[in-house]
Amino acid sequence: VSTQSTGSSGINAEYGKETEMWIKKHHDQLQEKVEYWMDKYEREVDQKSEELSNLKGSKANILLKLQELTIKYQEYEEVVLEDRAQKEKAKKAAEKAELEIRCATKIQAWWKGVMVRRGLGQYAKKKGKKGK
Numbered sequence: 001v002s003t004q005s006t007g008s009s010g011i012n013a014e015y016g017k018e019t020e021m022w023i024k025k026h027h028d029q030l031q032e033k034v035e036y037w038m039d040k041y042e043r044e045v046d047q048k049s050e051e052l053s054n055l056k057g058s059k060a061n062i063l064l065k066l067q068e069l070t071i072k073y074q075e076y077e078e079v080v081l082e083d084r085a086q087k088e089k090a091k092k093a094a095e096k097a098e099l100e101i102r103c104a105t106k107i108q109a110w111w112k113g114v115m116v117r118r119g120l121g122q123y124a125k126k127k128g129k130k131g132k
């Protein structure tokens with residue numbers, strides 16, 4: 001009985017060492033994987049943080065440019081509106097001048113007609129030579 005107990009304790013000790021070595025080996029492997037993933041996580045977080053800060057900077061630049069372009073647009077819009085108003089004013093003045101010319105022509109034609117029909121001014125009948 002005593003030989004069996006020492007034999008089985010030797011086997012148990014041998015299995016215990018193998019189990020302990022297997023556990024230690026797997027623990028080390030898992031520890032390496034954890035370190036790998038932690039490093040990868042930190043690298044990716046740093047990379048994404050850098051990308052985010054770059055994007056924020058780009059966004060700020062784009063917003064600044066947008067504000068500048070908005071101001072320029074408003075200035076140009078004012079110029080265009082002023083130009084349209086001036087063109088409209090000039091068009092109305094031209095139409096008025098044309099109307100005045102047409103009206104003056106009609107008045108002059110009417111007056112000439114009156115002068116001719118009544119024989120006044122240069123349109124008067126000439127008293128001339130009867131003996132011819």
